[in-house]
Amino acid sequence: MTQEFWHWKEYNWHAPDISWQKGKTVTAGVDVGSVSTQAVVMVDGKLYAYANRRTGSSSPDSARRAMDWALEGTDLAIEEIHYIVGTGYGRVNVPFAHKTMTEIACHARGANFLYGASVRTVLDLGGQDCKAIKIDAQGKVVSFLMNDKCAAGTGRGLEVIADLLQVPIEEMGALSLRVEKEPQPVSSTCVVFARSEALGLLRKGWKKNDVLAAYSRAMAHRVAALLKRLGVEKEFVITGGIAKNIGIVTRLEKELGITARKPNFDTQIAGAVGAALIAQERKIKDEK
Amino acid sequence: MKNKIGYLCTYVPEEIIHAAGFSPMRITPSITSPTRADAHLQSYTCCLARSCLDQALAGKLNDLAGVVFAHTCDTLQGLADIWHAAFPNLFVETVVGPVALAGPHAQEYLVTELRRFVAALEKRFDARITDDALRASIRLYNRRRHALADFYARRAEFTAVEWFNMMNNALTAPPEEIKIPKPRFQVPNPQAAIRIVLLGATIDEPTLPQILDDLSARIVADDFCNGARYFDTLVAEEGDPVEAIARRELTRVACPCKHRALSYREERLLKLVKDNRADGVIFYHKKFCDPHAWDYPPLAAALDREKIPHLLLEVEQVAPVGQTRVRVEAFLEILSETK
Numbered sequence: 001m002t003q004e005f006w007h008w009k010e011y012n013w014h015a016p017d018i019s020w021q022k023g024k025t026v027t028a029g030v031d032v033g034s035v036s037t038q039a040v041v042m043v044d045g046k047l048y049a050y051a052n053r054r055t056g057s058s059s060p061d062s063a064r065r066a067m068d069w070a071l072e073g074t075d076l077a078i079e080e081i082h083y084i085v086g087t088g089y090g091r092v093n094v095p096f097a098h099k100t101m102t103e104i105a106c107h108a109r110g111a112n113f114l115y116g117a118s119v120r121t122v123l124d125l126g127g128q129d130c131k132a133i134k135i136d137a138q139g140k141v142v143s144f145l146m147n148d149k150c151a152a153g154t155g156r157g158l159e160v161i162a163d164l165l166q167v168p169i170e171e172m173g174a175l176s177l178r179v180e181k182e183p184q185p186v187s188s189t190c191v192v193f194a195r196s197e198a199l200g201l202l203r204k205g206w207k208k209n210d211v212l213a214a215y216s217r218a219m220a221h222r223v224a225a226l227l228k229r230l231g232v233e234k235e236f237v238i239t240g241g242i243a244k245n246i247g248i249v250t251r252l253e254k255e256l257g258i259t260a261r262k263p264n265f266d267t268q269i270a271g272a273v274g275a276a277l278i279a280q281e282r283k284i285k286d287e288k
Numbered sequence: 289m290k291n292k293i294g295y296l297c298t299y300v301p302e303e304i305i306h307a308a309g310f311s312p313m314r315i316t317p318s319i320t321s322p323t324r325a326d327a328h329l330q331s332y333t334c335c336l337a338r339s340c341l342d343q344a345l346a347g348k349l350n351d352l353a354g355v356v357f358a359h360t361c362d363t364l365q366g367l368a369d370i371w372h373a374a375f376p377n378l379f380v381e382t383v384v385g386p387v388a389l390a391g392p393h394a395q396e397y398l399v400t401e402l403r404r405f406v407a408a409l410e411k412r413f414d415a416r417i418t419d420d421a422l423r424a425s426i427r428l429y430n431r432r433r434h435a436l437a438d439f440y441a442r443r444a445e446f447t448a449v450e451w452f453n454m455m456n457n458a459l460t461a462p463p464e465e466i467k468i469p470k471p472r473f474q475v476p477n478p479q480a481a482i483r484i485v486l487l488g489a490t491i492d493e494p495t496l497p498q499i500l501d502d503l504s505a506r507i508v509a510d511d512f513c514n515g516a517r518y519f520d521t522l523v524a525e526e527g528d529p530v531e532a533i534a535r536r537e538l539t540r541v542a543c544p545c546k547h548r549a550l551s552y553r554e555e556r557l558l559k560l561v562k563d564n565r566a567d568g569v570i571f572y573h574k575k576f577c578d579p580h581a582w583d584y585p586p587l588a589a590a591l592d593r594e595k596i597p598h599l600l601l602e603v604e605q606v607a608p609v610g611q612t613r614v615r616v617e618a619f620l621e622i623l624s625e626t627k
Contacts, residue, residue: 089610089614101621102614102617102618102621103614104614104618104621105618105621129611140622140625141618141621141622141625142622143597143622144618146611146614146615148602148611
């Protein structure tokens, strides 16, 4: 079998030391994105279990599979969860959700929880779009901007380039930084054209890491333009899958002249975490 | 004989075309992708110009005796020349109204220009545009403006999609045929709904109104060329009819292609928000529409100063449902936090 270089690691996790039966609120968030789906379960606002999987062709199935996988190995059944919020591109197709919220609100809330209340600017670098979000100390959205071009500045674009260069997607970032001189960025804003441009560079004899650097630089530049339109206030953080690509994060920081807070968790779950926290708020509100 | 004359911009005086014996018909963009117009236009031309020209090139506007343009944005001015080159035998005219509406000679100049337009129509179609005919047309179009104002007064009873359908049908049908529909749905709990002011050049397809209906938001006021800007001021029914038409054109709500006073558009938008107790503003821009793009920074700054939340949507011919919905929904989430 040939290796699929775009494949990122799918996984599940649960906290061994939390007993959900003792919790007042058991809530969940399911973020059905265009590329990946995350399910997060929280007990009294603490991470209890989560899973991160590739989104399939059906949103309800993707949501169900991620949720089942998050609960795997726990004694919690989905029926026991008090409140579930669906978010992401497929939010209206999460059959077991009590409510939906946009991924913009959920990433804001998730970033506030995961990085702390001092966060004011969140950049969600997702599978097929990116969003720059200004938030307040409660993790509420103040204003936001979304990319209106195509997938070139997004995770799907990275997957295409990983496949072309035959570099595992998780190694792309580090490899792109191993260049003697930063090359000119690729010029295309369309991922299909960017791919052709990268192919042209390879044919000219460019090394893989130089091509990666050229692509990452273009991507960082495009995302920086979006952030500059919104205005970047400290603290600045990145959520979504691409936050794990050190090559893009480093170039983005350089272009903006600001350092992004470094995460100690998987940035891909931020949206689902936010959804689970909003679910907790709703549960408490409903009880009053 | 062909009895319709097309136009693209509401600064074209419908009454004069009507008094010449023609039915003025607004040419509106279709939702099908253009195929022929791309050969004539740059890629940075707005979808309105592109789609309207495309329909003409596809032969869909062959029943028009002519097309009349108004001097507003650069694109429509250029389009007039392209239209003339593409259809050399068609009656293609441009009414060049003043840009500075409050200028000391604006009225005198516009009256002269409108009389030139009257003469051009008379010559081309061997017609006679009498003052009596002009007065009758003015009364007819005033009736239509009245009817639309009545419809707007009952706006709360209609959904956003009903509003959209009403306006688009009213402005493409002959003025004699205006009918106000009965509302089919009662807007659920109108007091709790989020109140939006919507503005832009034209709104030509119902994706956004449908999304607002789905999310139970209400359009409480708008500023569109095919919305509230169309009917806001009546033409005086007394005195010289051409002078009266000119006076209306100078005093009606101005679009960003025209200049009235430095902060005219900002003050008007803030008043719309205040008078209608709106929670937020959505700018609905067509990609590459530069008058509205230039208009946006001062309007956005004015809203920021007053702490009125706003959202900019930039769309091409048909707004993409998923992307538009997530933006609108996230915006409404912000507004519902503060409501």
